[in-house]
Amino acid sequence: MKNLLIKNAVIVNRDGRQTGDLLVRDGLIEAIGEGLPAEGCEVIDARGAYLLPGLVDLHCHLRDPGYEYKEDIFSGTRAAAAGGFTSVLCMANTKPVNDCAAITRYIVEKAQAAGYCKVYPYGAVTKGLEGKELAEMGDMREAGAVAFSDDGAPVDNTRLMEAALLYAGRFDGYIAVHPEDRSLTADGVMNRGVTATVLGLPGISRAAEEGPIARDLILAEENRARVHICHISTAGCVDLIRSAKARGVRVTCETTPHYLTLDDTACEGYDVNAKVAPPLRTPADQEALIQGLLDGTIDAIATDHAPHHIDDKVGEFLTAAKGISGFETAFASCYTRLVKGGFLTLEQLVEKMCWNPARIANIPGGELKAGAIADMFLADGEDWTVDAQRFYSKGRNTPLDGKTLSGRVLMTFQDGRIVHQREEF
Structure with missing residues (x-):
């Protein structure tokens, strides 16, 4: 070397x-x-x-194994490096699902062979992401999983979520929550509001995101468990988490560059590349998210990098896949909107994209100092x-x-x- x-x-x-x-x-x-x-x-x-510490992404989708036509570990980690990321945490919604030690080891070893950035897998909370039975968290932890999430599919069963929170706590792990009430999202494809009405598209209410967050905050508080809330997008989410933190709940959370820089008007013209879950919200929600970053309610900015093949995105807005490819624009989006816009200093952006994510995941990185x-x-x-x-x-x-x-x-x-x-x- x-x-x-x-x-x-x-x-x-x-x-x-x-x-x-x-x-x-x-x-x-x-x-x-x-x-x-x-x-x-x-x-x-x-x-x-x-010269900044390598970015640490708490939330991405590398699609490997099973969806290599969308992304694979080689292309995904190379894109991450091009965006300034040196460590990423990838979600378990692969095919097969990362719900056992063998898949976890596959991801870790393939990332080491690629050599572009460090990959820390999330193990699935439930087998097959089906929300019926807990996966073997302990085995996945030993194989290299740093935390657990069914991201892409919420754990609807409240009793099972409580059990997952308690089980993860036995080895100082945490559950990263995908907050979605699927009975409310139903056939919705964008934020419920004026733009959706003008476009004639079915909307998704804030309650679909805020309701599940309220439930999981209550569970974490009652069981003194760690919970991490993924990709929050609304002012109501910020209020719920701010209140929980004031009560001492062991909660951390993230938002993403697209919720900080885009609103639901980006969907005008039926731009399928602006279709994402949760949906892009309103300027008022953006303002609340930025205030949440400033007052410490929002701990981190993650990408939720969700690459898709062009065939998944062409066609009608109603049927297009949800997700934005974010690795290679995340830093620039945040630097442009937040630093040049005068909301955050570059030091504060380092805290949200480097230091805090590394501390949440309990992995090395996030600072430049002798010995690091x-x-x-x-x-x-x-x-x-x-x-x-x-x-x-x-x-x-x-x-x-x-x-x-x-x-x-x-x-x-x-x-x-x-x-x-x-x-x-």
């Missing part, structure tokens, strides 16, 4: 920034300072670019145009295609090794 010296960088952590050099030896950060010796090192002149793993990326604040056809991901399904964003990922490093480099850098 080569030693590495990155010079003239603006080194950003959640608690501040400094301009200087960063020295990597044997995959670990050895020193941060000015005028560090370059002898025996590969030297990279950062030219004043930001050299998982990091270089970025600048320059404008660039999204071209979905150049994505490393197989999923080109993004409503941002052709849009101009700020914040380019220039290079990504895993354990001090270059795993992605922008062509012109």
Whole structure:
């Protein structure tokens, strides 16, 4: 493994920034300072670019095994690295479902062979995601699962959810909840509101998301269990979680770049690439989500990277698959909307996309300091145009295609090794 010296960088952590050099030896950060010796090192002149901890994604779909025509671990982790991610947590809704140790090991070993970023699987809560019987969480934990989720299919049975929360707590795990009342979502395809009415499309109410969150917060509170709420999209979700945290409930939560940067008007023109679950909401919901980030109610920003083959997205809005391919636009979307928009500092964005996710998942990463793993990326604040056809991901399904964003990922490093480099850098 080569030693590495990155010079003239603006080194950003959640608690501040400094301009200087960063020295990597044997995959670990050895020193941060000015005028560090370059002898025996590969030297990279950062030219004043930001050097940030590698992004940690609490929620993505790599589709492998079983749906490799949508994405596979190689293409997915390469796309993640291109987006500045060095660690990702992938959901269990594969085929077969990741509900046993053998599938968990397959995912871990294939990701290690790919080598683009670290992959930490979610094990399924229930066998086959059917919501009828708990999966073998202990076996999956030993095989490499860091937490458990039936994301894509909610655990409707309240008694079974309570049992899952208690069981996961035995080995300090947690349940990541997909909040959805399927009796309320029914045939809905977008947010219930003015835009849905104008488009003549069936809507999905906020209650379909907020009701299940209320249930799971009550269960977590009563059983003193850890629960993580996935991809929240409404002001009501923020209020529920804020209140629960004030009562001492052991809850964390995430939102995504698309809920922070897009609203339901993105569906105008019947743009199937804006169809996602939960649906894009309203500007008022966006404002509440941003306030939740600022006051600590929302702990993390995750991608919910959900790549689809073009055949799954073409055709009518009613039948198109739900999901957005998000790895390669996540940092730039958040930098453009939140940092350049004046809502968050870059340090606060590092907290939400690096430090907090690593702490929630109890995995290494999230900071740049002596002795830490050299998982990091270089970025600048320059404008660039999204071209979905150049994505490393197989999923080109993004409503941002052709849009101009700020914040380019220039290079990504895993354990001090270059795993992605922008062509012109």
